[in-house]
Amino acid sequence: MVNLDNLKKEANRILKEEKVKYIIGYKKSSNGLFTVPAFIKNPEEVEKLTWDPTCVYNLTRFLVDEKRKKAKEKEPDERPVGLIVKGCDSRALVVLLQEKFINRDDVYILGVSCEETGVLDEKKLAKTLKGKKVKNIEFGKNDNFVVTTKDGKTEIPAKEILAERCLECNANFPVISDILFGEKVKRKSDNPFESLEKFESLSKEERWTFWKEQLDKCIRCYACRSVCPMCYCDECVADTINFAVIAETTAEEKAQKIKWVEKSPVTSENFVYHLVRAIHLAGRCIDCGECERACPLDIPLRLLNKKLEKEAKELFGYEAGFDADVPSLVSSFKDEDPEDFIR
Amino acid sequence: MKRTGVFVCHCGINIAGTVDVKRVAKELSKHSGVVHSEDYVYMCSDPGQNLIIDAIKEKKLDNVVIACCSPTLHETTFRNTSESAGLNKFQCEIANIREQCSWVHKDMDKATEKAIKITKSAVEKVRRNESLEPISIPVTRRALVIGGGIAGIQSALDLANTGFEVILVEREPSIGGHMIQLSETFPTLDCSQCILTPKMVEVSKHPNIKLMTYSEVQEISGYVGNFIVKILKKPTYVDADKCTLCDECTKVCPVVVSNEFDLGLTGRRAIYIPFPQAIPATYTLDISACPGLLPIACGKCADVCEPGAIDFDMKPKIVEEEVGAIIVASGFDLYEKELMGEYGYGKYPDVLDGLQFERLLSASGPTMGKVLRPSDRKEPKEVVFIQCVGSRDPELHCPYCSKICCMYTAKHAMLYKHHVHDGQAYIFYIDIRSGGKGYEEFVQRAVEEDGVLYLRGKVSKIFEEKGKIKVWGVDTLAGKDIEIDADMVVLAMAMRPSKEAEELAKKLKIALDKDGFLAEAHPKLRPVESVSSGMFLAGAAQAPKDIPEAVAQASGAASKAVAILSQERLSHAPTVAKVNVNLCSGCGMCVLVCPYDALSLKDGKVEVNEVLCEGCGSCSATCLRAAIQVKNLTPLQVNEMIKVSLGG
Numbered sequence: 008m009v010n011l012d013n014l015k016k017e018a019n020r021i022l023k024e025e026k027v028k029y030i031i032g033y034k035k036s037s038n039g040l041f042t043v044p045a046f047i048k049n050p051e052e053v054e055k056l057t058w059d060p061t062c063v064y065n066l067t068r069f070l071v072d073e074k075r076k077k078a079k080e081k082e083p084d085e086r087p088v089g090l091i092v093k094g095c096d097s098r099a100l101v102v103l104l105q106e107k108f109i110n111r112d113d114v115y116i117l118g119v120s121c122e123e124t125g126v127l128d129e130k131k132l133a134k135t136l137k138g139k140k141v142k143n144i145e146f147g148k149n150d151n152f153v154v155t156t157k158d159g160k161t162e163i164p165a166k167e168i169l170a171e172r173c174l175e176c177n178a179n180f181p182v183i184s185d186i187l188f189g190e191k192v193k194r195k196s197d198n199p200f201e202s203l204e205k206f207e208s209l210s211k212e213e214r215w216t217f218w219k220e221q222l223d224k225c226i227r228c229y230a231c232r233s234v235c236p237m238c239y240c241d242e243c244v245a246d247t248i249n250f251a252v253i254a255e256t257t258a259e260e261k262a263q264k265i266k267w268v269e270k271s272p273v274t275s276e277n278f279v280y281h282l283v284r285a286i287h288l289a290g291r292c293i294d295c296g297e298c299e300r301a302c303p304l305d306i307p308l309r310l311l312n313k314k315l316e317k318e319a320k321e322l323f324g325y326e327a328g329f330d331a332d333v334p335s336l337v338s339s340f341k342d343e344d345p346e347d348f349i350r
Numbered sequence: 351m352k353r354t355g356v357f358v359c360h361c362g363i364n365i366a367g368t369v370d371v372k373r374v375a376k377e378l379s380k381h382s383g384v385v386h387s388e389d390y391v392y393m394c395s396d397p398g399q400n401l402i403i404d405a406i407k408e409k410k411l412d413n414v415v416i417a418c419c420s421p422t423l424h425e426t427t428f429r430n431t432s433e434s435a436g437l438n439k440f441q442c443e444i445a446n447i448r449e450q451c452s453w454v455h456k457d458m459d460k461a462t463e464k465a466i467k468i469t470k471s472a473v474e475k476v477r478r479n480e481s482l483e484p485i486s487i488p489v490t491r492r493a494l495v496i497g498g499g500i501a502g503i504q505s506a507l508d509l510a511n512t513g514f515e516v517i518l519v520e521r522e523p524s525i526g527g528h529m530i531q532l533s534e535t536f537p538t539l540d541c542s543q544c545i546l547t548p549k550m551v552e553v554s555k556h557p558n559i560k561l562m563t564y565s566e567v568q569e570i571s572g573y574v575g576n577f578i579v580k581i582l583k584k585p586t587y588v589d590a591d592k593c594t595l596c597d598e599c600t601k602v603c604p605v606v607v608s609n610e611f612d613l614g615l616t617g618r619r620a621i622y623i624p625f626p627q628a629i630p631a632t633y634t635l636d637i638s639a640c641p642g643l644l645p646i647a648c649g650k651c652a653d654v655c656e657p658g659a660i661d662f663d664m665k666p667k668i669v670e671e672e673v674g675a676i677i678v679a680s681g682f683d684l685y686e687k688e689l690m691g692e693y694g695y696g697k698y699p700d701v702l703d704g705l706q707f708e709r710l711l712s713a714s715g716p717t718m719g720k721v722l723r724p725s726d727r728k729e730p731k732e733v734v735f736i737q738c739v740g741s742r743d744p745e746l747h748c749p750y751c752s753k754i755c756c757m758y759t760a761k762h763a764m765l766y767k768h769h770v771h772d773g774q775a776y777i778f779y780i781d782i783r784s785g786g787k788g789y790e791e792f793v794q795r796a797v798e799e800d801g802v803l804y805l806r807g808k809v810s811k812i813f814e815e816k817g818k819i820k821v822w823g824v825d826t827l828a829g830k831d832i833e834i835d836a837d838m839v840v841l842a843m844a845m846r847p848s849k850e851a852e853e854l855a856k857k858l859k860i861a862l863d864k865d866g867f868l869a870e871a872h873p874k875l876r877p878v879e880s881v882s883s884g885m886f887l888a889g890a891a892q893a894p895k896d897i898p899e900a901v902a903q904a905s906g907a908a909s910k911a912v913a914i915l916s917q918e919r920l921s922h923a924p925t926v927a928k929v930n931v932n933l934c935s936g937c938g939m940c941v942l943v944c945p946y947d948a949l950s951l952k953d954g955k956v957e958v959n960e961v962l963c964e965g966c967g968s969c970s971a972t973c974l975r976a977a978i979q980v981k982n983l984t985p986l987q988v989n990e991m992i993k994v995s996l997g998g
Binding site: 106107108239240241242244253255256260262263264265267287334335337338339340 | 930931932933935936937938939940941942943951954972974975976984985986989
């Protein structure tokens, strides 16, 4: 089990010794059960830090903002940022390192292991408890969670309230860290592609109807992109409203800007947006599931990314986020790579 | 708005037969920005080109689109035409309405619609083209030839005689390749060594040739006109300058190993000279056979060497050379006989391959030119020759025809009869391929004058029985099974690329074909060029071929190399990758995918080495941020081309 006191002790130490400029972690929310991101700058604030099954956010995303902020500073603080990562978050970090977006020295990694469980799905939880308010929730034994409501403590099987991505997770402990809390134990994993395979068994027509219905819901709020640690491009090719124009941008470069996708949230444009995003995440998505969680319209975006994850694994034996030193999926070529898709 | 001219070619009926070219020209004249549009029967003809020149001048055109055949054929023609009328070459684009339209469609209406779209998309592209100037690069006026067989020797001599310095690298201790192992050569039956050794001597004496035997190419970097080659010179442990060829060392050497020059029919010592006429004429100490370099281990050879030529301290050396062009003549090996278990090779000493039989026939061979069985040194009276062993067998072995076996088997049978007058030669064949000057006559001579018995069919099994080699086959013409009690069997094994070819191709970044031979740039029009510019192919490394063909290709490769070396500077296409540093995140994916090593990361951004870049666009396709693109093929251009193709 992750010992929260030890985590706090280490946080206190690195802040006191001024090893990091601040720590990004989780704290209790003033409103609701689920924790929120915490930015801890002083040792006195360390007490706020918490770790429980409601720590759903992928905090690695904040490194993207941190890098942008730092780039604007005249005399930037060169110390690393302390970052609390779960298994999935750590894999996102590995991809950022692999793509040289961040340096290993920019971050001090406090790894927390989900061990044999994971984090909760807020919607599933509400459904299971039929709207009952939760006072407290803890990791329990035998793959159960201990939930305290006004009716007292009950044990709920993990399967019923755990986020889908955690049920399909194949490495629920940090793959990279400076200090690790908890143990590197794996959840008795279900098939990582269970929901995908169920979907794949549908007919072409059924799949088309499904996706048309789902993507027609999209209002193009870009929450999926904003929450994604891999969506760090200054200019998104799937977006027409945020051209990265800076002082050095030449007139010629401005003239080259194109609208690949129209703004209007209609079927064709929504499909292009989501498919381009999915393709751009091929071999990069580490299935933290944040896009799907953040989506206000409940579009099952993980399903798109899982499909590409499966293809990468089956065709090229590639899994994203495990090794920052290997060439990325789309930039590597091996003689034995299959070519039977070329006709 | 830029003023565009469109020229639609009929190509006789090649295009006009399926595409309504008049309608294409008419439709294009309505396209915005097009101020001139016409059609003509052969745009590439002189009058056709003049139409373009006149229109550019009269209508003050800014750019032109020629709707015709593939750009691989006439892009250069029309770009030069446009340049002569005062336009920048890159203000001319080709719309391919032949290979990609008229030739692949039947419905005239639909093909015409498609041709209109293709041409319109070229118009949208050309009006956004930058005017570019070729990139000028210097030339190192020396050449590297890899492989010292007949092809490599010929290329090296041709280059050297043209006045250019040549480095000839050979893996073995002597040049000569497989040709020096042969007895007599078809169809004239002149002695192989007698015609090859003068060329070998010429190589060794030529002031422009730097010969590096017992050496291997380790690494190649750079680009056409400016390659840097690292060559590993393996130690021979013998100082060739001091060696007097007295042969005392071999007399005392206690080790005997199989002699590769005689393909295992004889033995040699650990210190040896491959054959008497070896170039360079010196001994080599085979370290894999030698009991040890320390005098304590043996050192007998050094003890008897009066001139003190043996140097146990010799070390491998890496030599770096700069060259402008490279000719690859890495040759062939025979198909592994171990893979032909049904023919009993390796099991029965009297089942030989073609090269071994050459050694038996050779006047300098293990039997001094007498045809004797390796097992009991008796004269074989019945010899069965089998063609297409491993060749033309797509299911189990090599799918291709090895080309030379029909001829050399006829020669083998003929020479055998010249040695053993009362013997009988049988040849099992699928069919006889004797295309070539004097070749068919040669085969006829074997049948008529030497009584060689040709049996059309395959051999199913070879096995030993009562001191004879039993050959089970079939004569498909007579429609009956054949059983021959032979004294000797000779297998015409398939030719395959030398074992090192694959590794070499990787180092040189040149392609292999499906059978592992080095791939030429175009099977008909660029048969001696590799796909990498500045690298040429010669000899059996490219495909099975006989001596005259290998020599002809070697001279062709040499003349292609001269075309580069004779220039002061080379020009390189300026349609190369360009980085938008504002968008580049420095992830380095493009650096990894670039097949030409043209990209590198500097201060967190990608840089293009324009001389190395071939404009293939792999980087552009890989970049998630569209931060790298090929000049004159920008995303904007592609977007506009797609738009107009979709009718919008």
